[in-house]
Amino acid sequence: MDWTIIIFLTPLMLIFTICGIQLLRGKWLMLIAGYNTAPKKSREQMNGPALGKLLGSLLIICSVLMLILGLFPKPTIIFLIINVICLLSFGSLIYANTSEKFTNKL
Numbered sequence: 001m002d003w004t005i006i007i008f009l010t011p012l013m014l015i016f017t018i019c020g021i022q023l024l025r026g027k028w029l030m031l032i033a034g035y036n037t038a039p040k041k042s043r044e045q046m047n048g049p050a051l052g053k054l055l056g057s058l059l060i061i062c063s064v065l066m067l068i069l070g071l072f073p074k075p076t077i078i079f080l081i082i083n084v085i086c087l088l089s090f091g092s093l094i095y096a097n098t099s100e101k102f103t104n105k106l
Contacts, residue, residue, distance in 0.1 A: 009070045016063040023056030
C-alpha cells in the first residue's frame with residue numbers, strides 16, 4: 001500500500017467517522033450546511049435529527065468506502081468507489097430535499 005494514500009485517507013476516515021457518529025447521535029447538527037444559520041422558524045420546520053441520521057450514515061458509508069480504497073488501490077476500484085461516493089452524495093441530497101421525512105408539518 002502506498003504511504004501517500006495512507007497519509008491522505010487516514011485523517012479523512014477518522015474525521016468522517018467521528019462526524020458520522022455524532023450526527024447519528026443527534027449531536028453536531030450545526031455542521032449541516034444551512035441548518036445552523038437558518039432562522040428559528042425555518043429550523044422548526046426541518047426534522048434535524050432525521051437529517052442528522054441520513055448525513056451521519058452517509059459519512060460512515062463514505063469512510064468505509066475510503067477504507068476499501070486504501071486497502072485495494074487499483075485504478076478500477078478507485079474509479080468505482082469515487083463514482084459510488086458521488087452517486088450516494090447526490091442521491092442523499094435529492095432524497096433529503098424531496099422526502100417529507102425531513103420536514104415537520106405544522
